[in-house]
Amino acid sequence: xxDNAKPPVIQMAxxxxxxxxxxxxxxxADGRAAAVKDLGQPAFRASQLNTHYFTHLTVDPDEMxxxxADGRAALAEALFPPLMTQVRTLAADKGATVKTLWSLHDGVKVESVxxxxxxxxxxxxxxxxxxxxxxxxxxxxxxxxTRNLSAAEIIEQVRLAARASRDGVLxxxxxxxxxxxxxxxxxxxxxxxxxxxxxxxxxxxxPYGFGLSARHVTVSTVGLVPAMDKLTxxxxxxxxxxxxxxxxxxxxxxxxxINNRYSVDQTLDAARRYFDATGRRVSIEYALIRDMNDQxxxxxxxxxxxxxxxxxWVHVNPIPLNPTPGSKWTASDPKVEQAFVxxxxxHGIPVTIxxxxxSDIDGACGQLAIKEES
Ligand code: SAH
Numbered sequence: 001x002x003d004n005a006k007p008p009v010i011q012m013a014x015x016x017x018x019x020x021x022x023x024x025x026x027x028x029a030d031g032r033a034a035a036v037k038d039l040g041q042p043a044f045r046a047s048q049l050n051t052h053y054f055t056h057l058t059v060d061p062d063e064m065x066x067x068x069a070d071g072r073a074a075l076a077e078a079l080f081p082p083l084m085t086q087v088r089t090l091a092a093d094k095g096a097t098v099k100t101l102w103s104l105h106d107g108v109k110v111e112s113v114x115x116x117x118x119x120x121x122x123x124x125x126x127x128x129x130x131x132x133x134x135x136x137x138x139x140x141x142x143x144x145x146t147r148n149l150s151a152a153e154i155i156e157q158v159r160l161a162a163r164a165s166r167d168g169v170l171x172x173x174x175x176x177x178x179x180x181x182x183x184x185x186x187x188x189x190x191x192x193x194x195x196x197x198x199x200x201x202x203x204x205x206x207p208y209g210f211g212l213s214a215r216h217v218t219v220s221t222v223g224l225v226p227a228m229d230k231l232t233x234x235x236x237x238x239x240x241x242x243x244x245x246x247x248x249x250x251x252x253x254x255x256x257x258i259n260n261r262y263s264v265d266q267t268l269d270a271a272r273r274y275f276d277a278t279g280r281r282v283s284i285e286y287a288l289i290r291d292m293n294d295q296x297x298x299x300x301x302x303x304x305x306x307x308x309x310x311x312x313w314v315h316v317n318p319i320p321l322n323p324t325p326g327s328k329w330t331a332s333d334p335k336v337e338q339a340f341v342x343x344x345x346x347h348g349i350p351v352t353i354x355x356x357x358x359s360d361i362d363g364a365c366g367q368l369a370i371k372e373e374s
Contacts, residue, residue, distance in 0.1 A: 011132030023152035128186025151197035223267035303347030
């Protein structure tokens, strides 16, 4: 910790604020059928609404011609209250990256980022407005936590992005949204219930959900060990990413303050348990920060700590730090980055350097923070 730095304040619980209206996407299958019946319609209408919402990606009653004309507007109005309005979109990487700023029912602003790759299209979603984890290199971490998003606020980000992507926002041709990563604003495992409801909607087969493959859904965490174990017990084999950023407690206590509660070893043990239960290889996220965490001895220690826990269960995703405004830190030198990768590889650890998208629109990892009131 530097001399003048204040100790970070971790906020595990979100402040209480006005809740967003309950939405169709907040409900499970039984809840959706019950809601439809409460509105005086037969329960099977719920499955028609599922198809409209998750497959046709629409909430517009005019597009629901299989529902009786009288009553469908009332159904849609009751079950699909508007949760977010688009404030602005910004494109980068020749149109292959699109960041959208959303305003929620209470004026809270959040962002999501859509990225097209040759073989996939990935949406980076926000799970909390702000974040309580106080990681000093992350712009969202500097904002503090405003509130948790509801399940439907997360699911709506996905529906709207899938729709935009289908309708050509990523360069003209229709593109199918295939991957979702919980790497936008917030700590997903600190908003566990809503995030899990969203995950279930992502992976549920049509018409009950978007039908994404669980392996194409990534939940990224600072390492909230009890919540990681809860996720392990869910039996939904999503990809788990753990933001490690340092292999030793001394440095990780500073870079990822929750480490003061759950140590590197406890975090890696929980990650290994996740692999044991799901068979899904865990990703270790490591933002390479010049002269902070990029030394050869740290690469070596990381390699040893991972190999100590077995082979084939983990891979490492280094990412060059995206500097945030006012930060004293910057990305590692490319040569140092390569040496870090080579050291890990010499331990037999698979390593993929993560690309950094949208840094010129402040849409890259760790840069999501709302700058102005719009
Ligand atoms: N709270 C979750 C998910 C959000 S951040 C988590 O921490 O995992 C998604 C990833 O971006 C995390 O690995 C995070 O550590 C990383 N990140 C944050 N700030 C960054 C920055 N300035 N440069 C590069 N990566 C960053």
